[in-house]
Amino acid sequence: MDSILSEYGENFGRIQGILMYKDFLKYWNDVETFQARPDDIVIATYPKSGTTWISEIVDMIYKEGDAEKCKDAIFNRIPFLECRNEDVLNGNIIYLCRNAKDVAVSYYYFFLMVPIHPNPGTFSEFVEKFMNGHVPYGSWYKHTQSWWEKRKDGQLLFLFYEDMKEDIRKEVIKLIQFLGRKPSESLIDKIVQHTTFQEMKKNPFTNYTMMPNEFMNQKVHSFMRKGISGDWKNHFTVALNEKFDKHYEQQMKGSTLKFKTGI
Ligand SMILES: Nc1ncnc2c1ncn2[C@@H]1O[C@H](COP(=O)(O)O)[C@@H](OP(=O)(O)O)[C@H]1O
C-alpha cells in the first residue's frame, strides 16, 4: 500500500492510479462495461462542483417542472455512474465544472463532515493534497481538462457553476434545449424557483439529511453549505494563493479552459 493510500485507510483504493472510495470500486467492471443508449443523459462532475444542483435541474426538466414528482432522494432519481469507459459513451453528457479554489474549499468541508475521510488537517495542508490529486477522484486539473477536450466531440454540454450563479435562467434554457425540450417561461420559472440554494437547502430530497449522521455529519455543517462563488477568498492566505496560482499555471498550461474565480 502506498503512503497516501495508507493515510486514507481501508475504505479507499485506487483505480488507474486514482484514489477512490472502495465502495465505488466494487462494481467497477459494471461501470466500465456500461453501454449508454443514445437517449441517455450522463452528468459528469468533479466532486463539490454542483452535482446535486445540476441533477435537480435536469430531473425537474424531465418531470416538466412538477416538483411533486421529484420527491425522492436525489441520489435515487439520478444515480451515480462514477467513471466509465468513455469510448462506449454514446449518450448525451452534461459536464459541470467549478473553479478549482472553490472546489478545494467545498471539498475541505466535505472531508470534515463525511467521517469516511481522513482528517484533512489545516486548510493549507488539504490544498496541498488537492493540488497533488491526492483526493478521491484524483486531479481536478486532469478531470476538467479531459472533459473540456471532449466538448469538441459533440453530444456534450459543458457548463460552469459560476455561470449558473451569475445567470441561472440562461443556463437552464441551455439545459432544456440540450435535452430537446421547449423552454417555456412557465417551465423555466418553476425550475429556477425550485432549485435556488435556499430551496434545495431546506428540501430533504436534495439536502442529504436522509443520510444518517454516521455517514454525513450535518452537525459539523450542512451539505448545502454556502452555495456561493468566491468563498476561496475567505480561506486562501496571500502566500497560499500565490503558491496555488503558480502550480495552477503549470497544470493548465496550453489549455483554453478559463474560469471566473468569483462573481
Ligand atoms: N442550488 C444551489 N445553488 C448554489 N450552490 C449549490 C446549490 N446546490 C448545491 N450547491 C453547492 O454545491 C456544492 C456541492 O457540490 P456537489 O453536489 O457536487 O457535492 C456545495 O458548495 P459549497 O460547499 O461551496 O457551499 C453546495 O452548497
Ligand SMILES: CCc1ccc(OS(=O)(=O)O)cc1
Ligand atoms: C462519500 C461519498 C460521496 C458522496 C457524494 C460524492 O459526490 S459529490 O461530492 O456530491 O459530487 C462523492 C462521494
